[in-house]
Amino acid sequence: MKSTTSLLSCAAMAVMLTACGGSSTPAVVVPDPVPPPDPVPVVYADAAPGSSLDLWNRCEVMHPGGVQNQPGTQADEKGFIRAITQETYLWNSEVPAIKATDYPTVVAYFNALKTPKLLANGRPKDRFHYSYPREVWEALSSGxxxxxxxxxxxxxxxxxxxxxxxxxxxxxxxxxxxxxxxxxxxxxxxxxxxxxxxxxxxxxxxxxxxxxxxxxxxxxxxxxxxxxxxxxxxxxxxxALSVQAVQLLDTPSGKTGYLNFTSHNAPAERQLYEAMMGFSNAGVKELVLDMRYNGGGQISIASQLAYMIAGPAASSGKVFMRYATNGRLNPGRPTSFLDFGIGFASTQPLPFGTKLPHLDLKRVTLLTGPGTCSASEALINGLRGIDIEVRLVGGQTCGKPYAFVPMTNCGTTYFMVQYQGTNNKGWGDFDEGFAPDCRVDDDMGHALGDPAESLLATALRLNAGASCAAVAARQGGRSAAAPLAAGSTPDRTSGDSDAATVQVRSPLKEISILPERR
CATH class of the missing domain: 2.30.42.10 (PDZ domain)
Known part of the structure; x- marks a missing residue:
C-alpha cells in the first residue's frame, strides 16, 4: 500500500545513511589480547537479515490481492517484522531479547516485539500493538x-x-x-x-x-x-453510522448542537460535514460532542472536526499535530487544521476539496469516558493547543497520544506505535488520559441524546452557567449507572480476579491512523 512504501523508503534511507563512511584497519602481525566481545543480542536472531524494503512481501504463502508478492520463507516474513520494528517502532530500544524461532507464527513473533514497560498507573506502556488480516482491515477502515x-x-x-x-x-x-x-x-x-x-x-x-x-x-x-x-x-x-443522534437543542445559552460521534473513519468525513453544516446554518452558540465511545481513527478526520469547531481565525497557520519518532524514522510534516474535504473512500465520499463549514466557537464540551481514545484525545489536545476551551464531562479518557501508519505484508496488516503526537504548543504527554472537569457516571437509563441523560444534562447545565459542584449536588451524589442491587441476579459464588482480560472491543476501536501520505 502507498503508506507502507513511503514508510519503508524512509526507513531504507535511514539505513543507507548509517552505513556511510568507513575506517582503516592497522596492519599488525599479533594483536594484543583483548577481552571477548559482549554477547550478540538475540533480539532478532533467526529472522532473515536485511531492511524492511528488501524483505517486503517476500511471503511464505502467496495471498490473493497482494501487492508485489514474491516467494519467500517464514524467516523472510519475520525478518520484515524485525526490520520494521528496528526502523519505525517508537520504543525500539526497549524491545526484549527474543528468538524468532521460539514463535510458531509471524503474528506471534510480532506480538512479542514490543516494550514490556509499565506506566506509573500499572498499565502496559504499549497497549496498542496488534494485527489484522488485510481483507478484515480494509473492511473495517471503510466502516x-x-x-x-x-x-x-x-x-x-x-x-x-x-x-x-x-x-x-x-x-x-x-x-x-x-x-x-x-x-x-x-x-x-x-x-x-x-x-x-x-x-x-x-x-x-x-x-x-x-x-x-x-x-x-x-x-x-x-x-x-x-x-x-x-x-x-x-x-x-x-x-454503523459514525455520526448519530444529531439534534438542535433550545437552551438558555442559545441553540446547542449535539451529536454522538463514534469513529474517525472514512464515512465520518461526510457525516460530520453534513452535521456541522446544519449547525452552522442554524447559528448554534454551543456544541456538545458525545465521544464517550469513540476510540479513534484517522487523524485527518480529527483535524477537520477541530477546524469546523474553531474556524479559520483561531486555527490559521497553526499546527493540529506534530510527530515525534524514535529518531530513525522521519517524522514527516505536521498535520494542520484541515479546512477542506479529503474524499476518503466510502459509499458516499465527500468530494475532494469541499470547503468545510465552521462554527467559530471559543469553547466546546465533550462527553468522555474510558472509551474516548486516540484520535478523540488528539481532538482535545489539538483544540487546547490553540486556546479553545475544551470542557470534559464524564470519565477519564483512555490515554493514547500515539499514532501509526498501517503496514501490510504478505496478507497481514500490522499496527505498531511509531509516532507520539504533540499540539501547537508542543504538548502531548497524556498517556494516562485526560481527567474530566465534571466526573459523571455513564447513564444506562436514558438514550444517548436524551437531554435528561446524565452526561448531556450536566453539559447543558454547565453551558447555562452552573458549576460542576452545583450539578453534582443536584444529582444528590448518586451514580446514574448504579450497579444492580445485591441479590437481584441469581446467586453466585465468589471468584478470583480475571486471570486474563476479556476483550471489550477490537483493538481497531483504539487507534490513531495517519494519512497514507504525509
Whole structure:
C-alpha cells in the first residue's frame, strides 16, 4: 500500500545513511589480547537479515490481492517484522531479547516485539500493538465490521463484572434481537460471565464476544428490569453510522448542537460535514460532542472536526499535530487544521476539496469516558493547543497520544506505535488520559441524546452557567449507572480476579491512523 512504501523508503534511507563512511584497519602481525566481545543480542536472531524494503512481501504463502508478492520463507516474513520494528517502532530500544524461532507464527513473533514497560498507573506502556488480516482491515477502515452491533460499558473489566450494553447499532443482529442500552450481560453459553475469571473461561468469553465467522452462534443471558432473558446471536456485517443522534437543542445559552460521534473513519468525513453544516446554518452558540465511545481513527478526520469547531481565525497557520519518532524514522510534516474535504473512500465520499463549514466557537464540551481514545484525545489536545476551551464531562479518557501508519505484508496488516503526537504548543504527554472537569457516571437509563441523560444534562447545565459542584449536588451524589442491587441476579459464588482480560472491543476501536501520505 502507498503508506507502507513511503514508510519503508524512509526507513531504507535511514539505513543507507548509517552505513556511510568507513575506517582503516592497522596492519599488525599479533594483536594484543583483548577481552571477548559482549554477547550478540538475540533480539532478532533467526529472522532473515536485511531492511524492511528488501524483505517486503517476500511471503511464505502467496495471498490473493497482494501487492508485489514474491516467494519467500517464514524467516523472510519475520525478518520484515524485525526490520520494521528496528526502523519505525517508537520504543525500539526497549524491545526484549527474543528468538524468532521460539514463535510458531509471524503474528506471534510480532506480538512479542514490543516494550514490556509499565506506566506509573500499572498499565502496559504499549497497549496498542496488534494485527489484522488485510481483507478484515480494509473492511473495517471503510466502516464495515463483523460484529453483533454492540458497544459495551464494561466498568473496571474485572470480576465481578458489570457489563452493560452502551449502544446498539441500527440494523445489527443485536437490534434485531431486541437488545437495548442498559441490558446487563450475566451469562455466555450457559457460563457465569459475572464471576468466572480463569483463563480458559475468559478465552471462551472472548471467542463468543468477537467471533471471526458468521456461522458461530452463541447464547447470551441478560438482565433487564428485574428479570433474566436469553438471546441467540450470530455476528453479521454491520455498517454503523459514525455520526448519530444529531439534534438542535433550545437552551438558555442559545441553540446547542449535539451529536454522538463514534469513529474517525472514512464515512465520518461526510457525516460530520453534513452535521456541522446544519449547525452552522442554524447559528448554534454551543456544541456538545458525545465521544464517550469513540476510540479513534484517522487523524485527518480529527483535524477537520477541530477546524469546523474553531474556524479559520483561531486555527490559521497553526499546527493540529506534530510527530515525534524514535529518531530513525522521519517524522514527516505536521498535520494542520484541515479546512477542506479529503474524499476518503466510502459509499458516499465527500468530494475532494469541499470547503468545510465552521462554527467559530471559543469553547466546546465533550462527553468522555474510558472509551474516548486516540484520535478523540488528539481532538482535545489539538483544540487546547490553540486556546479553545475544551470542557470534559464524564470519565477519564483512555490515554493514547500515539499514532501509526498501517503496514501490510504478505496478507497481514500490522499496527505498531511509531509516532507520539504533540499540539501547537508542543504538548502531548497524556498517556494516562485526560481527567474530566465534571466526573459523571455513564447513564444506562436514558438514550444517548436524551437531554435528561446524565452526561448531556450536566453539559447543558454547565453551558447555562452552573458549576460542576452545583450539578453534582443536584444529582444528590448518586451514580446514574448504579450497579444492580445485591441479590437481584441469581446467586453466585465468589471468584478470583480475571486471570486474563476479556476483550471489550477490537483493538481497531483504539487507534490513531495517519494519512497514507504525509
Amino acid at each position: 464495515v465490521e463483523l460484529s453483533y452491533g454492540i458497544s459495551w460499558n464494561a466498568g473496571a473489566n474485572q470480576v465481578p463484572r458489570q457489563w452493560r450494553i452502551a449502544m446498539v447499532d441500527a440494523g445489527s443482529p443485536a437490534e434485531r434481537a431486541g437488545l437495548r442500552r442498559g441490558d446487563q450481560l450475566i451469562m455466555i453459553d450457559n457460563e457465569d460471565f459475572i464471576y468466572r475469571g480463569d483463563s480458559d473461561a475468559v478465552a471462551r468469553f472472548n471467542a463468543a464476544l468477537a467471533p471471526t465467522k458468521a456461522d458461530q452462534p452463541h447464547r447470551f443471558t441478560w438482565w433487564r428490569d428485574g428479570r433474566a432473558f436469553d438471546t441467540a446471536l450470530t455476528v453479521g456485517s454491520v455498517n
